[in-house]
Amino acid sequence: xPTFALGDLLLEVEQFLVDATLxxxxxxxxxxxxxxxxxxxxxAVEPDISSLIGLAGDxxxxxxxxxxxxxxxxxxxxxxxxxxxxxxxxxVKDALGEIANMVAGGLKISxxxxxxxxxxxxxxxxxxxxxxxxxxxxxxxxxxxFATPAGRFxxxxxxxxA
Amino acid sequence: xxxxxxxxxxxxxxxxxxxxxxxxxxxxxxxxxxAGDGLEALALLESESVDIxxxxxxxxxxxxxxxxxxxxxxxAIKDIxxxxxxxxxxxxxxxxxxxxxxxxxxxxxxxxxxVNEVLGPLI
Numbered sequence: 424x425p426t427f428a429l430g431d432l433l434l435e436v437e438q439f440l441v442d443a444t445l446x447x448x449x450x451x452x453x454x455x456x457x458x459x460x461x462x463x464x465x466x467a468v469e470p471d472i473s474s475l476i477g478l479a480g481d482x483x484x485x486x487x488x489x490x491x492x493x494x495x496x497x498x499x500x501x502x503x504x505x506x507x508x509x510x511x512x513x514x515v516k517d518a519l520g521e522i523a524n525m526v527a528g529g530l531k532i533s534x535x536x537x538x539x540x541x542x543x544x545x546x547x548x549x550x551x552x553x554x555x556x557x558x559x560x561x562x563x564x565x566x567x568x569f570a571t572p573a574g575r576f577x578x579x580x581x582x583x584x585a
Numbered sequence: 586x587x588x589x590x591x592x593x594x595x596x597x598x599x600x601x602x603x604x605x606x607x608x609x610x611x612x613x614x615x616x617x618x619x620a621g622d623g624l625e626a627l628a629l630l631e632s633e634s635v636d637i638x639x640x641x642x643x644x645x646x647x648x649x650x651x652x653x654x655x656x657x658x659x660x661a662i663k664d665i666x667x668x669x670x671x672x673x674x675x676x677x678x679x680x681x682x683x684x685x686x687x688x689x690x691x692x693x694x695x696x697x698x699x700v701n702e703v704l705g706p707l708i
Contacts, residue, residue, distance in 0.1 A: 528672020
């Protein structure tokens with residue numbers, strides 16, 4: 424199970440997001456993904472769908488998965504055993520929400536190992552262009568971009584340590 | 586005799602994945618029923634012949650802990666075993682689930698091999 428140390432913060436958090444996401448895909452989503460180096464020059468991910476999980480407790484914030492439609496459809500198809508997925512429907516929203524939920528769950532377990540307790544909201548998934556998270560004054564932003572055969576997606580954690 | 590399984594998860598995608606994992610693990614099971622939350626699960630348990638329940642914890646309407654608590658109060662279904670499959674596998678929440686009758690827990694994400702290892706002896 425991926426873990427990270429709060430004392431090391433941003434780089435460790437980003438590495439945790441990489442490890443947790445790779446674990447989710449290796450276990451349950453038969454699709455090749457690879458993290459892109461931090462700060463690379465690749466163009467930004469422009470999402471068509473975003474899934475958000477609220478975090479409360481010793482670490483407050485939002486974990487978000489942002490995907491263009493091509494990636495969301497490909498990931499959903501892979502999660503559903505190769506089922507043809509051609510429309511941005513409830514199945515796609517559900518699949519993206521589960522990915523966010525599993526990464527956030529890994530974060531909760533990792534923090535519990537450091538005597539930090541957090542609670543997770545149920546995932547909220549929105550279909551729309553270029554949704555961004557905000558409203559957390561002073562929050563730290565950790566973000567990782569992953570490449571897949573269908574395109575790139577971004578995982579983002581905005582957080583404040585209590 | 587093959588056992589009938591009830592999958593309880595608000596995610597239809599996750600229900601598909603668990604169902605597929607059970608097949609990939611080569612487990613011999615009968616019918617697979619599905620419920621989207623604890624309320625639906627209670628209704629299904631009252632109407633269908635279910636041998637084991639695989640339940641998420643974090644769900645809307647009635648979560649997995651509330652489901653276990655309510656099920657324990659219904660004599661006709663209280664002895665049907667429940668196994669938790671969730672991202673919520675901290676000691677506190679699983680301890681509470683076990684105190685309410687859950688027989689074990691499996692963390693998401695999981696592999697078919699892990700499903701076989703953990704659920705094989707039960708199914």
